[in-house]
Amino acid sequence: MDNNSNLYKITSYIGNFFKNGFNSISRDKLFKYTFIAIFLKTIIFLLLISDDNAVSVNFKSVLYSMPPILVYFCFIALILSFSYLFKNKWHCWSFLFLDMLVTLIYIGDIWYYRGNRSFLNYHMFGYTSNLDNLGDSIFAMFRPIDLIFIVDIILLFILIIKNKKDYRNFKISMKNFLLLFLIPIVYLTYCHYKVDKFRRSYENQYIFYKTWAQNQTMTNLTPIGYHLFDIYDFYKENKPYTLTSDEKNEAINWFKNKNEDLPDNEYKDMFKGKNLVILQVESLENFVIGNTINGQEITPNLNKILNNSFYFNNFHEQTFNGTTSDAELITNTSVFPVRSGGTFFRFPTNSYTNSLPNIMREMGYSTLASHPDKGSYWNWLQSLKSIGYDKCLDSASFEQDDIIGLGLSDESFLKQLADTIETQPKPFLSYSITLTSHTPFGLPEDLKTLDLEPELKDHILGKYFDSIRYTDKQIGNFLDTLDSKGLLDNTVVVIYGDHEGPNKFFGDEIKNIKNGEPWFQNNDRKVPLIMFSKGMEGKTFNTIGGQCDTLPTISYLFGADKPESNYYFGRNLLNTNKDFTVLSDRSIRSNNMSEEEKSDMLKSIDLSDKLIRANFFDGGK
Numbered sequence: 001m002d003n004n005s006n007l008y009k010i011t012s013y014i015g016n017f018f019k020n021g022f023n024s025i026s027r028d029k030l031f032k033y034t035f036i037a038i039f040l041k042t043i044i045f046l047l048l049i050s051d052d053n054a055v056s057v058n059f060k061s062v063l064y065s066m067p068p069i070l071v072y073f074c075f076i077a078l079i080l081s082f083s084y085l086f087k088n089k090w091h092c093w094s095f096l097f098l099d100m101l102v103t104l105i106y107i108g109d110i111w112y113y114r115g116n117r118s119f120l121n122y123h124m125f126g127y128t129s130n131l132d133n134l135g136d137s138i139f140a141m142f143r144p145i146d147l148i149f150i151v152d153i154i155l156l157f158i159l160i161i162k163n164k165k166d167y168r169n170f171k172i173s174m175k176n177f178l179l180l181f182l183i184p185i186v187y188l189t190y191c192h193y194k195v196d197k198f199r200r201s202y203e204n205q206y207i208f209y210k211t212w213a214q215n216q217t218m219t220n221l222t223p224i225g226y227h228l229f230d231i232y233d234f235y236k237e238n239k240p241y242t243l244t245s246d247e248k249n250e251a252i253n254w255f256k257n258k259n260e261d262l263p264d265n266e267y268k269d270m271f272k273g274k275n276l277v278i279l280q281v282e283s284l285e286n287f288v289i290g291n292t293i294n295g296q297e298i299t300p301n302l303n304k305i306l307n308n309s310f311y312f313n314n315f316h317e318q319t320f321n322g323t324t325s326d327a328e329l330i331t332n333t334s335v336f337p338v339r340s341g342g343t344f345f346r347f348p349t350n351s352y353t354n355s356l357p358n359i360m361r362e363m364g365y366s367t368l369a370s371h372p373d374k375g376s377y378w379n380w381l382q383s384l385k386s387i388g389y390d391k392c393l394d395s396a397s398f399e400q401d402d403i404i405g406l407g408l409s410d411e412s413f414l415k416q417l418a419d420t421i422e423t424q425p426k427p428f429l430s431y432s433i434t435l436t437s438h439t440p441f442g443l444p445e446d447l448k449t450l451d452l453e454p455e456l457k458d459h460i461l462g463k464y465f466d467s468i469r470y471t472d473k474q475i476g477n478f479l480d481t482l483d484s485k486g487l488l489d490n491t492v493v494v495i496y497g498d499h500e501g502p503n504k505f506f507g508d509e510i511k512n513i514k515n516g517e518p519w520f521q522n523n524d525r526k527v528p529l530i531m532f533s534k535g536m537e538g539k540t541f542n543t544i545g546g547q548c549d550t551l552p553t554i555s556y557l558f559g560a561d562k563p564e565s566n567y568y569f570g571r572n573l574l575n576t577n578k579d580f581t582v583l584s585d586r587s588i589r590s591n592n593m594s595e596e597e598k599s600d601m602l603k604s605i606d607l608s609d610k611l612i613r614a615n616f617f618d619g620g621k
Helices: 002-026 029-048 069-085 088-116 128-133 135-141 144-167 174-197 214-237 245-258 300-308 323-333 356-362 380-387 410-422 460-484 507-511 547-557 595-613
Strands: 275-281 309-312 366-370 391-393 428-433 491-497 529-533 539-541 580-582 588-590
Touching (some): 029 069, 029 214, 069 214, 088 214, 323 356, 356 366, 356 428, 366 410, 410 460, 460 507, 491 547, 580 595
Parallel strands (some): 275 491, 366 428
Antiparallel strands (some): 580 588
16 A cells, blocks of 8 residues: 555656646746747748748748657747746746847848858857858848848737736746756657657658758758757767877878879870869769660760760769769869768868869869759758859759759759850859759650650659750750850860769669660769860770869869879879779779779778868868
8 A cells, every 4th residue: 555655646746747837837928929939930930941042932842741840849848948947037038038049040040041051050160261151241141021030029028028027926947947848858859769760750751860951951950959959960970080190191191102103194284274164964874875775875965075075984983971962072172071971061161272173263263163952952052162162153043944853954054054154254163063863863754855665664764864865955055055155165064973873772673674784784883074175086084983083184184283282082084004993882993903002092981081070181281
């Protein structure tokens, strides 16, 4: 009886604790008003960031999955729990302070998003230069719609004045604080394991997980949760790595031993003074180049320009977790991505002294990076600015008149890009990516031009062929437009694939396709690298290489001075005695390399990870 009696007392006490606490909270007018106000502001915020300019609502991209409303409630409750640690009038004013703090975060995120297509992050406290994009013109990010975020603050102030006498004898309530603080933590922990660990949730729903799109992470967590998670993520993964003197010397010696000291050949300065246009093509695999399906060329325009191009047919992708963004990083810096997470997410403010845009700027070039998607996707806009591009344009800078799949169609984007390039100060470097041929290759039927057999037409590979054929056509039109504007005579166009497409994501399906052919079933990690110059005699190079070799090769062709600190993981493919490449899975493709040489080159994967974490490439500091 004693045990039962004690159990009853404990159960009764806990029940009364929750009952009395919730009754007390439910009678608090200021709590209820502030909770509802912040929740409504959260919804408005999430609606606004669906639009590139954050001034209206794009209903096509508001939600990535079922919104976790209870998670929203938890984060709001966590913030407001601290109001119960204040007594009397300070309890009233604490609601106003907390509401203003949340509003400041929301407006800060909105303003920064308008300028950078990303959100405020904890990195900025360590790298204040990241705020240069706002600078003196920070208030230029203001839009009239932002006033909606402060209306509730005015009303809350009036409500406090009218009701503060009811709180004269209000005492600190640890009970209410614990209820509003601990219950959300328990629920959020449960959600983390259920959704993130065991994947028992709606499709594409995550909680504490950094997704490929910052907008999705924000929608999952609300700005309150997003920034709490950002602090945790920063200390967990993004804490700067400090190189010891021994580690630094070891790295410098590795680069010194890796570099080749060869006399110049006929390719040196070949393109000196010419404009440079670089096009990173989504999911462009090498096997489509020069091949046909049912007697039809898959890439007729790319095949055609090979007559006037340097074509590297043994060129490999080296991307890792960051996929498309990794291709941008590797191409522009000749370093490998970090081994955990996306480099552009973890280290968006890292700079690279000898990056491609910095090298070209030193030779008098204007530099521009353009994307047809949001600047927050893969955090590319902020990262490319840090890498060195003078100007970055995302989807907000282009008319969204033709949307296919993830964003602006290649046809519309490349048409508008040609007009943008025409106004760029010469000589120029223009760097862009395409989007339409992104998995799952959902090209509208009226845009498909290939005649495919039924079993292939409905297969993922057939869809890929149609998508690449479409993109190839738009690249052809893009080059024709540049030619009609008189730009092509003095411009080199570099085209490469960011990573594999169907073989990367649907390798098993391709291997099992009925009557499959070896040329499209071989998952060899190859993407094409094409350097086109009008009137030039074309040549194919069989040298084994990878995306990290792009920058040194371009620099050589354009006559850039060899940097004093040549901290590149790649090499000049036009002047080398080596024939190898290192892949992100820690494998190596090579001809006639000793095991010792392979082992030494494979060190580059982990060495690059360490040096990026230490921001070593910012002048090799």
